[in-house]
Every structure is written in C-alpha cells, then in structure tokens.
Amino acid sequence: MATDSWAEAVDKQEAALDSMGKLQLKEKPEENGTTANAKDSAPAKSEGEKAADDDEIEDVGAQSLLNKLIRNNLVNTTNQVEVLQKDPNSPLYSVKSFEELRLKPQLLQGVYGMGFNRPSKIQETALPMMLAEPPQNLIAQSQSGTGKTAAFVLAMLSHVDPNNKYPQCLCVSPTYELALQTGKVIEQMGKYYPEVKLVYAIRGNKLQRGMKLQEQIVIGTPGTMLDWCSKFKFIDPKKIKVFVLDEADVMIATQGHQDQSIRIQRMLPKNCQMLLFSATFEESVWNFAQRIVPDPNIIKLKREEETLDTIKQYYVLCNSKEEKFQALSNIYGAITIAQAMIFCHTRKTAGWLAGELSREGHQVALLSGEMQVEQRAAVIERFRDGKEKVLVTTNVCARGIDVEQVSVVINFDLPIDKDGNPDNETYLHRIGRTGRFGKRGLAINMVDSKMSMDILYRIQEHFNKKIEKLDTDDLDEIEKIAS
Numbered sequence: 487m488a489t490d491s492w493a494e495a496v497d498k499q500e501a502a503l504d505s506m507g508k509l510q511l512k513e514k515p516e517e518n519g520t521t522a523n524a525k526d527s528a529p530a531k532s533e534g535e536k537a538a539d540d541d542e543i544e545d546v547g548a549q550s551l552l553n554k555l556i557r558n559n560l561v562n563t564t565n566q567v568e569v570l571q572k573d574p575n576s577p578l579y580s581v582k583s584f585e586e587l588r589l590k591p592q593l594l595q596g597v598y599g600m601g602f603n604r605p606s607k608i609q610e611t612a613l614p615m616m617l618a619e620p621p622q623n624l625i626a627q628s629q630s631g632t633g634k635t636a637a638f639v640l641a642m643l644s645h646v647d648p649n650n651k652y653p654q655c656l657c658v659s660p661t662y663e664l665a666l667q668t669g670k671v672i673e674q675m676g677k678y679y680p681e682v683k684l685v686y687a688i689r690g691n692k693l694q695r696g697m698k699l700q701e702q703i704v705i706g707t708p709g710t711m712l713d714w715c716s717k718f719k720f721i722d723p724k725k726i727k728v729f730v731l732d733e734a735d736v737m738i739a740t741q742g743h744q745d746q747s748i749r750i751q752r753m754l755p756k757n758c759q760m761l762l763f764s765a766t767f768e769e770s771v772w773n774f775a776q777r778i779v780p781d782p783n784i785i786k787l788k789r790e791e792e793t794l795d796t797i798k799q800y801y802v803l804c805n806s807k808e809e810k811f812q813a814l815s816n817i818y819g820a821i822t823i824a825q826a827m828i829f830c831h832t833r834k835t836a837g838w839l840a841g842e843l844s845r846e847g848h849q850v851a852l853l854s855g856e857m858q859v860e861q862r863a864a865v866i867e868r869f870r871d872g873k874e875k876v877l878v879t880t881n882v883c884a885r886g887i888d889v890e891q892v893s894v895v896i897n898f899d900l901p902i903d904k905d906g907n908p909d910n911e912t913y914l915h916r917i918g919r920t921g922r923f924g925k926r927g928l929a930i931n932m933v934d935s936k937m938s939m940d941i942l943y944r945i946q947e948h949f950n951k952k953i954e955k956l957d958t959d960d961l962d963e964i965e966k967i968a969s
C-alpha cells in the first residue's frame with residue numbers, strides 16, 4: 487500500500503484539502519450564517535458507515551451542477567408528459583415548433599442561435615402555459631437535461647419589459663454555482679435582446695445601500711435574494727411579474743432555503759406568475775411546491791425506466807482485494823473491453839485500484855470525492871470522449887451520472903446502504919440500461935466474504951434475475967461471457 491503512488495497521491499490530496507478547510511462547493515458558507523450543505527439534514531451515520539465512505543458526502547447541489555457541466559445536449563425520452571391542469575376545461579395547448587409560440591424575433595434568434603430546432607418534450611407543453619395570458623402558475627418535474635432551464639429562461643425573457651428599468655423577474659437557485667449556470671443561459675438566449683439586463687443576487691455581490699436595481703432579471707440564492715427584497719430594498723417585490731424557483735429538490739436539502747423562498751414569495755403580488763422546477767418529486771418537494779405555487783398547473787415527465795433484461799450478470803468469488811484485482815486482470819487478459827466503469831465502496835480502494843490498473847498499463851481515470859466538482863466534470867468528460875478506457879469511482883461520486891457507451895460495469899464492491907443492506911436501486915442504476923440504450927451489457931460483481939455473498943443473493947432475489955458464477959482462472963470460460 488505504502489508503495490502505491492496513486493493511493494499516496496490521493497491521500498496527499500485529501501490531507502491537503504483537509505488542511506485547506508475543504509474549499510469545496512459543498513462546504514461553501516451560505517447567506518445568513520447557515521451552511522449550504524445537505525449533510526446538515528442528513529441522518530446520523532453509524533461508525534461502520536463513517537469508516538466505509540469516509541467523508542464522502544453526497545451533495546445534491548454538486549451533483550446537479552456536475553450533470554449540467556457534463557451535459558451538452560438534451561436527454562431524449564419516449565415517455566409522454568403527464569399534465570394536470572388547474573382548469574381541466576380549458577384547452578391544452580402544446581407546440582411542435584418555436585414559431586408557434588410567437589416569440590419576439592430577438593428571442594427566436596437567440597433560441598436558434600443556441601442550436602435548438604424544436605421544443606423538447608417538456609417544453610412542448612410547458613412553454614405555451616408559461617407564455618399564456620393571463621400568466622399561469624406551473625410546477626414542473628422532469629429529470630436533469632430535459633430542457634427545464636431553457637424553458638423558464640425563455641419565459642422570463644418573454645415577460646420582461648425592457649423599457650422598465652427595474653426588476654421584473656426573480657429566479658432563485660439553491661447554490662451560487664447553479665445560479666451562475668442559469669445566468670449563462672439567460673445571457674446566451676438573450677444575446678440578441680441586449681436591452682434586457684441581468685444581475686446576480688449572490689453573496690459577495692455587495693451593492694451600495696439605498697440603491698435601486700435597474701436590471702429586469704435578478705438571479706440568485708434565497709438568502710441574498712431575500713435580503714435584497716426586504717432588508718436592503720434593492721428590489722421592489724411588488725413589481726415582480728415572474729418568480730422562478732429552480733431545482734426545488736436541491737433547495738429543500740439545504741437548511742433555511744425553504745423558509746427564505748417562502749418569505750420571498752409572500753412579498754410578491756397576487757398576480758405574479760410562480761414557476762417551480764424539480765428533477766425529482768418526493769413528498770417533501772411536493773409539499774414545498776404547493777406552499778410556493780398557488781393554483782398550479784402540473785407537468786410531469788417520467789424518467790425512462792432502467793432494466794436488467796439486456797444485461798448479463800456474473801459474480802466472481804475471491805478472498806481479498808488483491809484477489810479481486812487478480813480476477814479483474816484475468817478478465818482484461820481474456821476479453822476486449824472497450825470501456826468499463828468500476829465501482830468501489832471507499833475512495834481509498836478506488837485510489838489503490840486505479841494505481842494497480844495503471845501499473846498494468848491501462849489508461850485509467852479516477853473519480854474521487856475530494857475532487858472539486860469541475861475536476862470531476864473534466865474526468866467524466868475525458869472518459870466520455872474515450873480518452874481513458876477505465877473509470878474507477880466510488881458510488882457517491884458517480885450517482886446519477888450516465889455514461890451511455892459503457893458496456894462493462896464491475897462492482898469491485900457491491901452497493902450497500904448505510905445499514906449494510908443491499909442497495910438495489912444503486913445496483914440497478916449502475917448496471918441497468920434504458921430501453922433506448924438497450925445494447926447488451928455485462929456486469930461483473932466481485933464477492934469477497936460471506937457477507938458480500940449474502941448481499942449478492944439478496945440482490946439476485948430482489949430482481950429475480952440469475953447472477954451466474956464466473957471462474958476467472960478459466961480463460962475459456964471468461965471468453966464465453968463476451969460472446
């Protein structure tokens with residue numbers, strides 16, 4: 487272990503970050519003295535789990551940003567949108583082209599300038615609702631990458647009157663970085679509409695007391711936005727026409743943001759259009775959404791379901807991590823693997839394994855929890871572009887990340903939840919494929935104890951799909967699995 491340069495590098499990096507007070511996105515202090523960190527509201531962990539996943543904290547804000555950074559096009563889906571209208575008797579409009587929306591020419595130019603040819607699935611229904619007169623309130627849920635941001639940006643740009651030099655649209659985002667990302671979209675889409683100005687209500691953007699904002703769109707985090715509306719009165723909330731609450735699921739994971747958002751909302755006029763967006767829709771998000779958005783229309787777009795039907799699943803029996811590595815080497819020696827993702831439970835194992843693999847001559851990418859979110863995005867991007875053939879990662883890092891071309895997934899450690907039970911959902915997400923990407927895949931699970939064998943059996947039972955035993959000392963047998 488001590489001779490392993492990769493693991494050493496990882497440890498050094500961790501130590502350095504520790505001493506820097508973890509200057510990471512997830513640790514950034516938020517407004518009003520609260521800390522923007524999902525960790526605050528997370529349940530207490532057992533000692534075993536603490537040891538297991540170290541200080542890798544799942545951070546929904548970082549994850550969401552990561553998905554944005556690595557995505558450069560739409561997620562297509564064959565699922566239909568579900569619509570629940572406030573007034574079921576009014577006709578439901580949906581559009582197949584941007585022309586049908588009768589946008590201002592400068593905005594249509596902006597939309598086409600971004601390379602959009604036609605509205606995405608959710609935009610087909612959401613845009614006519616958002617652009618209707620009188621304005622309609624909307625709660626919309628669909629997975630990341632389906633075009634929500636582009637939709638509400640277009641709605642904000644359409645509703646502002648550039649002749650009025652005061653804020654007319656407020657957009658609240660859960661983190662500083664997410665606010666900047668959305669701001670970029672506003673700038674891109676509004677490129678040919680330069681009269682409309684944008685300002686960021688984020689920590690560090692200090693304005694002179696007593697001043698009044700002239701920009702029509704304000705985008706920021708809830709704490710600063712609230713201060714600008716109430717304490718400093720830079721914004722007159724009574725003049726706001728559109729209020730957008732983005733990434734509501736991320737928002738509620740952060741202490742204080744719910745209350746701050748509700749307090750902003752209460753200052754707005756009754757006829758202000760309220761729009762709320764979320765990638766997921768569990769009970770807590772739904773409750774929050776209903777408090778923020780009165781009389782809403784609701785649009786939901788289901789995620790494409792993943793299945794194990796097209797996946798061949800195997801397990802390999804080993805006694806130690808060294809043996810697991812040996813088995814992996816044998817597999818690599820016997821079959822050609824274009825690209826593989828390997829999941830480990832701890833970043834320490836991930837670092838060690840990446841080192842061993844690179845020593846064997848593999849081009850390895852390592853995705854680890856101590857990396858800044860931009861660094862993680864860069865690693866995924868390189869892997870996605872085929873610059874590296876193996877991606878070693880921990881589960882926390884890779885949650886929600888789709889690298890569609892990967893045909894082989896190796897669970898170097900099986901996914902377990904915080905109580906040590908099989909994490910079936912993660913298993914499915916790691917190796918499952920949606921119908922559209924239903925290319926045949928291969929999943930290999932490494933088992934190294936009675937406990938992990940038991941986990942494997944339980945996963946097998948849960949999905950009612952047999953996981954075959956594979957003898958990695960038998961080259962002929964390995965070759966067969968690739969055929």
Ligand SMILES: Nc1ncnc2c1ncn2[C@@H]1O[C@H](COP(=O)(O)OP(=O)(O)OP(=O)(O)O)[C@@H](O)[C@H]1O
Binds near residue numbers: 558765
């Ligand atoms: N109608 C469209 N045609 C082509 N591309 C689009 C369209 N709408 C959005 N996109 C692009 O698709 C990607 C995802 O869109 P967008 O960011 O709006 O989705 P989202 O649902 O808000 O996801 P996220 O929350 O991850 O940002 C972006 O790169 C965006 O530029």
